[in-house]
Amino acid sequence: AQSVTQPDIHITVSEGASLELRCNYSYGATPYLFWYVQSPGQGLQLLLKYFSGDTLVQGIKGFEAEFKRSQSSFNLRKPSVHWSDAAEYFCAVLRGGTYKYIFGTGTRLKVLA
Amino acid sequence: DTEVTQTPKHLVMGMTNKKSLKCEQHMGHRAMYWYKQKAKKPPELMFVYSYEKLSINESVPSRFSPECPNSSLLNLHLHALQPEDSALYLCASSQDTSGLTDTQYFGPGTRLTVL
Numbered sequence: 001a002q003s004v005t006q007p008d009i010h011i012t013v014s015e016g017a018s019l020e021l022r023c024n025y026s027y028g029a030t031p032y033l034f035w036y037v038q039s040p041g042q043g044l045q046l047l048l049k050y051f052s053g054d055t056l057v058q059g060i061k062g063f064e065a066e067f068k069r070s071q072s073s074f075n076l077r078k079p080s081v082h083w084s085d086a087a088e089y090f091c092a093v094l095r096g097g098t099y100k101y102i103f104g105t106g107t108r109l110k111v112l113a
Numbered sequence: 114d115t116e117v118t119q120t121p122k123h124l125v126m127g128m129t130n131k132k133s134l135k136c137e138q139h140m141g142h143r144a145m146y147w148y149k150q151k152a153k154k155p156p157e158l159m160f161v162y163s164y165e166k167l168s169i170n171e172s173v174p175s176r177f178s179p180e181c182p183n184s185s186l187l188n189l190h191l192h193a194l195q196p197e198d199s200a201l202y203l204c205a206s207s208q209d210t211s212g213l214t215d216t217q218y219f220g221p222g223t224r225l226t227v228l
Binding site: 034090100104 | 207213215218219220
């Protein structure tokens with residue numbers, strides 16, 4: 001079955017610390033992968049995406065993600081977290097040819113001052 | 114510019130009211146989407162329009178009626194809603210590659226409360 005798993009429901013980090021949010025997918029074909037961020041009561045903002053090519057993808061706001069086919073993972077990283085990064089983060093895979101995203105359940109990030 | 118706008122930002126309606134949500138994009142995208150999002154959950158797809166034609170209806174109750182008057186506009190007409198329909202309604206758009214590599218850009222959402 002096609003699915004996206006975000007194992008961590010909540011993560012708390014201190015401001016300035018590094019961050020890694022995990023995303024594992026189950027998808028038979030070439031995955032098109034996305035990370036979105038959502039602040040409370042707001043829409044989803046695209047952080048980065050992976051379609052092909054270099055497996056280390058740079059995004060906005062200093063985020064990056066690495067696609068590892070052998071581990072079926074697309075983890076999101078940031079070297080130094082800012083208080084404004086506190087939000088909900090969603091990983092998604094596009095079911096090719098369907099317009100449909102399979103979303104993970106999300107990871108809520110809390111940043112301690 | 115990757116902006117999708119939605120109006121209104123907040124909407125409170127009774128179960129007998131008729132209201133509409135509006136979504137607009139000027140990115141030249143030809144696919145547009147409506148999602149419903151409950152608290153602490155990922156968005157759930159409701160409808161997809163491709164080139165102004167309804168392409169996908171995820172078995173949404175008929176009290177929700179989408180409309181795509183032109184390539185830039187998407188409406189969601191609401192009638193006889195239930196309190197459980199209270200949610201954040203998100204609009205999104207994408208370039209339309211027949212769903213093969215579409216990257217969706219989301220609006221800020223309309224917070225709907227049904228009394």
